[in-house]
Amino acid sequence: MFEFFGHTADLGLRVTAPDLESLLAEAARGLLAMLVDNPQQVQVTSTVEVKISGQDPVYLLFDFLSELLVIFDTRHLLLADFEVEVSGDGLHARARGEQLDPARHRLAHEVKAITYHGLKVEKTDDGWLAELIVDI
């Protein structure tokens, strides 16, 4: 589950999930919902593989979302569906989506970057919680 929260000039994302892998996948869906107003319209016709090395869940989240942002910015790929595995080497994700089509996808925000401000990933009593703020 994810929700947005306000932060002066920018936008925050709060994510909860039962485990770390679904937390990362859910955060990626949250990012998509920041980019387009109608994420449900994104079809899954192409696949990209994303690998992030590291152990710290905070930096895994940061680097994963930053990578998705670069893929969107350079290749105009909207990614909507994620299978995420976290192992000792880091994160491996299979992300599916399609090329941006302005006729069907209503673009919402240009996300400049994921920021370190208030960035957190933590275990809670009933799963995992992440919060982050993006620069608009």
Added chain:
Amino acid sequence: MPAARFQGTLEQVDETCFRIPRSYMPGMRVEGLIYADERLIEEVKSGQAPQQVANVAYLPGIQMASLAMPDIHWGYGFCIGGVCATDPEQDGVISPGGVGYDINCGVRLVRTGLAESEVTGRLKGLVDELFRSIPTGVGRTGKYSFSHQELKRMMSEGVSFLRGRGLATDDDVEFTEARGCIEDAEPECVSERALERGTRQCGTVGSGNHFVEVQVVDEVVDEAAAAAFGLKRGMVCVLIHSGSRGLGYQVCDDALRALRDTPARYGVELPDRQLVCAPIKGPEGRQYLGSMRSAANFAFCNRQLIMWQTREVFERFFGRSWQQLEMELVYDIAHNIAKFEEHLIEGRRKRVCVHRKGATRAFPPGHPELPARYRPVGQPVMIPGDMGRASWVLAGAPGSMLKTFGTTCHGAGRAMSRTASVKAARGRRIDRELLEAGIIARARSHRGLAEEQPAAYKDVDLVVDVVHKAGLSTKVARMRPIGVIKG
């Protein structure tokens, strides 16, 4: 996360300045000074931006004071509106958070020979044509594409590179801050990923608060300065606001990543990890400076190409060349940048690194860096307001050299968060409201317009009053929007 109210000390120095004394936090090397008046300071105190002014005072090598302009609001590490000068000879540091993600975000003002009456009846067509022709918004690429090799030349040469391609004139170079080229850029310091993001984005506006706006000179306050800037009442102008696009964001992102552990390595203690920094003279600092300057030169070129496309649209629309339409560049200035400049500090001339994050250079009359034409009156400073009220043209004044390292404010500053703005706009059509006020607005998304609605911003007139009274820059002309395109 709603920011808590600032609980620290803020002493009133005079009518336009408030002080955070060094005693507020033990690590402050200098005091903090916030330029604001009694009307603005209450809002400033309602958040954590003053705390950020105090935090910046921890940076090694900081000179005189950690400063903030009246459009201050919360930012990453440094507040927006923050100014800080560091001395490389005193272990001074450079901090990417003191520049921001959008390196050399800035504004450029183009005047035209057209009177408002020549445009009014045809305004809708003109704005539609601008919206069709100039890429705005997310994921829209430009008509210009540059190979990595070409981008590197552009980042090293600045706007002169475009002059070589017939996309800029001698005057366009002359009337851009630093003549459109920050020296000592090192494109080799820019990552492949940043280059990749820049390939198709030069000449695109982007989204967020960026825009191209058709304006009318509504009121002239200083006739002599306005004449030097070529502005007169009733004249149609175009104001362009954009920065270094994905290339610059990536340069900042790369630097924040690379510098994650640098302060600890140099034994620098900081109250906020987003103030990461590196000694100017060290390898990490040089690497960031080389890439930041490259991104800054890319941004000058981006605004140049947006202006070039604007000229082409006006040519097609009015059936005359842009020269016949007298579409001359008034000036182009950066408001997110760090630059080396000479300043008189405690009686000594020093070459310091001035960080301006949401703050604008405002050199006074007589400054040697100004184009000859503007030297008698001071540097033009453009202050975009919101799209419903006004923007201002100011002139740099002597107070800026005495008080703020040659700096003034950069805009109105946000008063409402994006989510609050969308909530406040629910059930309303901001474009129709603007139309009723005589302003034609075109944006890729209704949400974008809602987030950028006039009420989301402070009143720019209040901000400008403060810098005028403080003698940092003085009022020249007030500009009224009539058409705007956005992301």
